[in-house]
Amino acid sequence: MRDLSAAKAALTRQQIELPSWAFGNSGTRFKVFGQPGIPRTPQEKAEDAAQVHRYTGVAPRMAVHIPWDKVEDYAALAAHADGLGIEIGTVNANVFQDDDYRLGSVCNPDPRVRKKAVAHLLECVDVMDATGSRDLKLWFADGTNYPGQDDIRDRQDRLAEALAQVYARLGPDQRMLLEYKLFEPSFYTTDVPDWGTSLLHCQALGPKAEVVVDTGHHAPGTNIEFIVAMLLRAGRLGGFDFNSRFYADDDLMVGAADPFQLFRIMHEVIRADALKPEAGIAFMLDQCHNIEPKIPAQIRSVMNVQEATAKALLIDAEALAAAQQAGDVLGANAVLMDAYNTDVRPLLAEVRDQAGLDPDPVAAYARSGYGDKIVAGRVGGTPASWGS
Numbered sequence: 017m018r019d020l021s022a023a024k025a026a027l028t029r030q031q032i033e034l035p036s037w038a039f040g041n042s043g044t045r046f047k048v049f050g051q052p053g054i055p056r057t058p059q060e061k062a063e064d065a066a067q068v069h070r071y072t073g074v075a076p077r078m079a080v081h082i083p084w085d086k087v088e089d090y091a092a093l094a095a096h097a098d099g100l101g102i103e104i105g106t107v108n109a110n111v112f113q114d115d116d117y118r119l120g121s122v123c124n125p126d127p128r129v130r131k132k133a134v135a136h137l138l139e140c141v142d143v144m145d146a147t148g149s150r151d152l153k154l155w156f157a158d159g160t161n162y163p164g165q166d167d168i169r170d171r172q173d174r175l176a177e178a179l180a181q182v183y184a185r186l187g188p189d190q191r192m193l194l195e196y197k198l199f200e201p202s203f204y205t206t207d208v209p210d211w212g213t214s215l216l217h218c219q220a221l222g223p224k225a226e227v228v229v230d231t232g233h234h235a236p237g238t239n240i241e242f243i244v245a246m247l248l249r250a251g252r253l254g255g256f257d258f259n260s261r262f263y264a265d266d267d268l269m270v271g272a273a274d275p276f277q278l279f280r281i282m283h284e285v286i287r288a289d290a291l292k293p294e295a296g297i298a299f300m301l302d303q304c305h306n307i308e309p310k311i312p313a314q315i316r317s318v319m320n321v322q323e324a325t326a327k328a329l330l331i332d333a334e335a336l337a338a339a340q341q342a343g344d345v346l347g348a349n350a351v352l353m354d355a356y357n358t359d360v361r362p363l364l365a366e367v368r369d370q371a372g373l374d375p376d377p378v379a380a381y382a383r384s385g386y387g388d389k390i391v392a393g394r395v396g397g398t399p400a401s402w403g404s
């Protein structure tokens with residue numbers, strides 16, 4: 017028997033973290049389309065993020081990206097967020113947008129550049145101290161474009177050395193999350209291209225280093241839920257950067273391209289009892305809304321994660337285990353598909369209603385007038401944009 021009240025309780029406690037950069041303008045290398053009402057400051061990004069939390073009730077944190085979200089006083093930014101009912105979450109480092117990083121950051125052959133990159137990463141830990149953030153998320157654009165360009169093994173040694181310096185600086189409750197990505201911007205080698213490379217570095221560093229799975233960072237056809245199962249089994253899954261993709265790192269709304277994959281991923285999370293916040297998995301969005309309005313897109317993304325989670329929670333675990341034990345191939349598959357094919361929207365509406373929220377967050381936000389208010393109010397200044 018599927019336990020509906022347990023599913024509801026789990027959905028109420030679920031937490032999804034929002035990326036500050038999703039609220040700024042973004043685009044491709046061809047064009048960034050500006051939208052009206054875009055935040056000009058990290059404080060205004062937090063105000064937008066707080067709207068998403070207000071209507072979904074499950075998005076109490078906004079990740080920041082440094083230096084995009086550079087402020088004089090990070091404690092004041094955290095206090096501002098607190099006043100809005102949210103917290104500053106993961107601190108994302110940025111060692112990919114400076115001319116010095118043409119040949120890489122922490123893997124660069126030039127020790128001066130490596131030192132500069134490490135100094136930035138350490139600065140990000142200072143930010144975490146000020147904001148009370150738990151996680152430092154590291155993604156490196158490092159790699160090479162041509163065979164022979166640099167020594168693959170030396171670059172790994174440089175990476176390990178830099179990571180060790182940053183790891184040593186972490187406080188007892190702080191973690192380092194190492195994100196991998198198959199390719200781009202490097203096209204021949206990438207220094208952290210896959211979960212194996214990330215895991216090896218994390219294992220060498222210690223228990224506070226964990227792997228981040230960005231769902232857009234794999235080759236087409238990769239079985240991501242298998243990776244998730246392996247990392248959970250090893251106790252090294254630090255979190256997700258959720259988004260969806262049709263081709264490469266498209267950064268589209270999670271659950272838009274492949275809701276079934278998202279369901280399968282959430283099934284592995286639930287199978288490992290890792291949905292609850294105390295399990296320490298950071299469920300983050302990492303998306304760019306290039307052509308759609310930002311705040312409703314974030315609300316929709318949160319709802320997509322909730323729907324996949326709800327379906328995974330509805331899997332009849334006992335029936336599934338029984339079918340698996342009996343070697344009932346079709347029966348086991350049917351148990352999974354029954355859950356996937358359930359319309360969970362009424363269940364989620366009920367969960368929201370019980371939490372005192374509007375059952376339809378998208379409509380509630382649209383009715384609130386906030387969208388018009390920011391369009392009218394945010395005049396002048398420089399709208400936040402990917403890369404600035």
Ligand code: RM4
Pocket residue numbers: 081108155195197230257265302
């Ligand atoms: C990278 C990676 C990082 C994100 C940047 C903006 O591809 O996914 O997580 O911080 O993009």
Ligand code: MN
Pocket residue numbers: 155195230257302
């Ligand atoms: Mn990412």
